Amino acid sequence: MAGKKIFIAGHRGLVGSALCRLYGKMTGWEVVTRTRAELDLQDTDAVRKFFGEEKPSHVILAAAKVGGIHANATHHVEFLLENMRIQNNVIEFAARSDVEKLLFLGSSCIYPKHCPQPIKEEYLLSSALEPTNEGYALAKITGLKLCQHYCRQYGKDFISAMPSNLYGPNDNFDLETSHVLPALIHRFHLAKLNEQPTVTVWGTGSPLREFLHVDDLAGGIHTLMEKYDEDLPINIGVGKDVTILELAEIIKETVGFGGELEWDSSQPDGTPRKLLDTSRINALGWKPRMTLREGIRNTYEWFKEHYQE
Numbered sequence: 001m002a003g004k005k006i007f008i009a010g011h012r013g014l015v016g017s018a019l020c021r022l023y024g025k026m027t028g029w030e031v032v033t034r035t036r037a038e039l040d041l042q043d044t045d046a047v048r049k050f051f052g053e054e055k056p057s058h059v060i061l062a063a064a065k066v067g068g069i070h071a072n073a074t075h076h077v078e079f080l081l082e083n084m085r086i087q088n089n090v091i092e093f094a095a096r097s098d099v100e101k102l103l104f105l106g107s108s109c110i111y112p113k114h115c116p117q118p119i120k121e122e123y124l125l126s127s128a129l130e131p132t133n134e135g136y137a138l139a140k141i142t143g144l145k146l147c148q149h150y151c152r153q154y155g156k157d158f159i160s161a162m163p164s165n166l167y168g169p170n171d172n173f174d175l176e177t178s179h180v181l182p183a184l185i186h187r188f189h190l191a192k193l194n195e196q197p198t199v200t201v202w203g204t205g206s207p208l209r210e211f212l213h214v215d216d217l218a219g220g221i222h223t224l225m226e227k228y229d230e231d232l233p234i235n236i237g238v239g240k241d242v243t244i245l246e247l248a249e250i251i252k253e254t255v256g257f258g259g260e261l262e263w264d265s266s267q268p269d270g271t272p273r274k275l276l277d278t279s280r281i282n283a284l285g286w287k288p289r290m291t292l293r294e295g296i297r298n299t300y301e302w303f304k305e306h307y308q309e
């Protein structure tokens with residue numbers, strides 16, 4: 001069998017870098033990547049030319065503009081426009097250049113704000129979205145629908161995976177624009193170094209979130225690339241969630257901060273809960289390996305080695 005050539009779009013990001021770690025060590029796969037300077041995925045002509053010349057057989061679309069609750073809630077236009085441009089270009093030209101299989105990465109925030117928990121794939125578009133990330137969610141919904149219609153109308157093997165909140169090496173650790181887990185690792189680390197008495201955590205601490213380490217996600221994505229070809233999006237998660245208060249306590253212990261937590265209720269809580277029902281991917285034989293404590297320890301080690309103040 002000829003080797004497979006996989007284009008990992010977004011290879012410098014949280015998800016793409018985990019996929020490169022995995023596919024880079026697997027035999028039979030040639031990994032193709034492009035930096036943003038080499039290939040602007042928002043540029044239609046450049047993407048058309050790339051697919052025409054490189055002709056990958058497989059594509060994982062992990063390139064996206066992403067951010068935490070504050071970034072999302074204040075930049076709906078940019079999250080909507082940039083993500084739609086990237087995914088329209090990559091999905092359309094992957095189809096035109098006869099890519100055998102494409103996996104599009106969505107997010108658990110595409111589901112309605114008040115849906116029954118755990119969230120089954122079929123709840124998509126059953127009621128209104130969480131307003132703090134509507135721009136991002138709408139772009140992602142359009143991407144997964146485009147894949148679904150390519151499957152149905154043109155018989156393409158283009159699938160979509162919906163992960164829960166992700167974390168791990170190469171995450172964005174910025175204090176304002178990142179997601180909660182990297183933001184808190186950074187904030188507790190600074191507080192410990194500066195011997196501060198308190199650390200501020202946003203919201204009320206009561207929202208529930210499910211966190212999946214990206215190395216586990218990469219394994220799940222590979223399972224789907226090998227075994228899944230249905231046009232219904234499929235969830236990837238750990239099947240268990242924690243409150244933001246519980247998360248903050250684990251990070252506090254991992255970092256070794258001895259002070260107190262302070263809550264900033266002027267910041268939004270976002271959706272109260274988004275626990276994914278993962279029975280469909282579990283039935284394919286995949287489940288995550290890392291506990292949340294192990295994953296946070298691994299991520300904090302990476303942060304200490306790589307982060308420059």
Ligand code: GDP
Pocket residue numbers: 067068069070109133165175177178179180181183184200201202203204207209244267268269270271
């Ligand atoms: P979400 O899952 O889309 O809401 O994204 P986030 O990871 O940004 O936020 C998750 C929850 O963590 C929300 O309830 C936030 O209010 C809360 N949170 C607490 N502290 C922080 C923080 O420092 N940064 C972020 N981004 N969220 C925080």
